[in-house]
Amino acid sequence: MTYVIAQPCVDVKDKACVDECPVDCIYEGERAMYIQTEECVDCGACEPVCPVEAIYYEEDLPQQWSEYHRANVEFFSELGSPGGASKVGPIHKDHPLIATLPLQVHGAE
Template sequence: MAYVITDPCIDETDQSCVDECPVDCIYEGDRMMYINPDECVDCGRCEPVCPVISIFHEEDVPADRAVFIEINEQFFATIGSPGGARKIGPVGADHPAVTEWAAT
């Protein structure tokens, strides 16, 4: 996995990262976006455009947000690697931990 989206993205509606991604690997759940680790090419273009500072390279994810490495990986266990988010549109679901995440 290259980049990981973390909790500041929950309930954030800005999708600048999607617009910036050259390989269409950022998928839309109900409450947040997810980067497909098999499709990401590690370019880093998504990170600086995130308005809520939610995207980190896997090695740089803050310790208190490290659970999101696993959350991002597990999200794709159900949908696999469709080969582009635009092909399938919004997924219509989230990882269970995100679904239950309390608004802060």
């Protein structure tokens, strides 16, 4: 099991989770952050610092965002396990699930 970043992160990318991750397994896509499941040690440090509550333990992922587990895994299908997000930097793509979403406007009233 691992942690998953779901829809509330899309177009937010606060990155507080990145600062808390002790193994540097949270990578930045164009519109969202992604957790590399092979590098994640399931410590849970990222979950409580997410200001939009987008990070869930895989078993606790709400049903409406269940596709985000697959998106997080498939995001790394070509990239593999690079061994640290900081050395890779931003990745200029997203999983199709996220790339095809309409722009998410957060904080609009």
